[in-house]
Amino acid sequence: MNANTVSEIITGILILTGTLFCLFSAFGMIRLPDVYTRSHAATKSTTLGVLCTLFGAFLYFWINDGYVSIRLLLGIFFVFLTAPVAGHLICRAAYVTNVEIVQDASKVYVKESDSD
Amino acid sequence: MAFQILLNIGLAIIWMLLRNDFSPIEFFIGYVIGIALLYVLRRFLHFDFYFRRVIAIVKLILLFLWELILANIDVAKIVLSPKLNVEPGIIAVPTVLKTEWEVTLLASLISLTPGTLSMYFSEDGKTIYVHSIHVPDKEAMIKQIHETFERAIMEVTE
Numbered sequence: 001m002n003a004n005t006v007s008e009i010i011t012g013i014l015i016l017t018g019t020l021f022c023l024f025s026a027f028g029m030i031r032l033p034d035v036y037t038r039s040h041a042a043t044k045s046t047t048l049g050v051l052c053t054l055f056g057a058f059l060y061f062w063i064n065d066g067y068v069s070i071r072l073l074l075g076i077f078f079v080f081l082t083a084p085v086a087g088h089l090i091c092r093a094a095y096v097t098n099v100e101i102v103q104d105a106s107k108v109y110v111k112e113s114d115s116d
Numbered sequence: 117m118a119f120q121i122l123l124n125i126g127l128a129i130i131w132m133l134l135r136n137d138f139s140p141i142e143f144f145i146g147y148v149i150g151i152a153l154l155y156v157l158r159r160f161l162h163f164d165f166y167f168r169r170v171i172a173i174v175k176l177i178l179l180f181l182w183e184l185i186l187a188n189i190d191v192a193k194i195v196l197s198p199k200l201n202v203e204p205g206i207i208a209v210p211t212v213l214k215t216e217w218e219v220t221l222l223a224s225l226i227s228l229t230p231g232t233l234s235m236y237f238s239e240d241g242k243t244i245y246v247h248s249i250h251v252p253d254k255e256a257m258i259k260q261i262h263e264t265f266e267r268a269i270m271e272v273t274e
C-alpha cells in the first residue's frame with residue numbers, strides 16, 4: 001500500500017463518482033416529465049459529475065507525473081460559471097415561449113400508463 | 117478593500133526587502149505579518165478589516181460545495197426512485213440584495229442547490245422566480261436555505 005496505490009484508489013473513486021452522477025443526469029433526462037424538471041437534472045448532476053472527473057484527472061497527473069495542470073482547474077471553474085446560467089436561460093426561454101409546465105408528475109405518469 | 121490588499125502586498129514586499137530574500141515563502145511570511153499589522157491598526161482604516169471578508173468568502177464556498185453535494189443526492193434519489201412522485205411548481209422568492217452582481221450570484225447558487233432552479237427575474241430585480249422540483253414539503257425549507265445564502269452573500273459584500 002504505497003502512495004501510488006492510494007492515489008490511484010482515490011482518483012479512481014473520484015472519476016467513478018463523476019461518471020455515476022453523469023449517468024444519473026442522463027436517467028433524469030429520460031424519466032422526468034417536462035423541460036423544467038429535466039433542467040434540474042441536467043444542471044446539478046452534470047456539474048458535480050464534471051467536477052469530480054476533472055478533479056480526479058488533476059489529482060492523478062499531479063501525484064503520478066508531478067504535473068500540475070492549471071487548465072483542468074480552470075475547466076472546473078468555467079463549468080461552475082456557465083452551467084447555472086445555461087440552465088437559467090433554457091428555463092427562461094421555455095417559460096417565455098409558453099412551454100407547458102407539469103404541476104403533478106405522478107398524475108402524468110398514470111395517464112401515460114393508461115394509454116399504453 | 118482593494119487598498120488594504122495593496123497595502124498588505126506592499127508590506128510583504130518590504131518584509132522581503134528587509135530580509136534580503138526574494139522567495140515565495142518570505143513573501144508569505146511577510147503577508148501574514150502584514151495581516152497581523154492591519155488587524156492591530158484596524159481602527160485607522162476607513163473600511164472594515166478586509167480579512168473578515170476573505171473568511172466570509174471561504175465560508176460561502178464551503179457552504180456552496182456542501183449544498184451542491186446535497187443537491188446531487190437529492191436528484192439521484194428522485195431519478196432513481198421507482199415511482200416518480202414529484203410535484204413541481206414555481207415559487208417567487210423576494211430578495212433584499214441590491215447590486216446586480218449579488219443577485220446574479222444568488223441566482224447561480226440557487227440553481228446549484230437542492231430542488232431549486234432560478235428561472236426568471238422580476239423587472240426591478242427584487243424577486244427571483246424559482247422553479248422547485250418538489251413543492252409541498254419544501255417551501256419553508258427552501259426559504260430557509262435562501263436565507264442562509266442571502267446572509268452569506270451579504271456578509272461578503274456588507
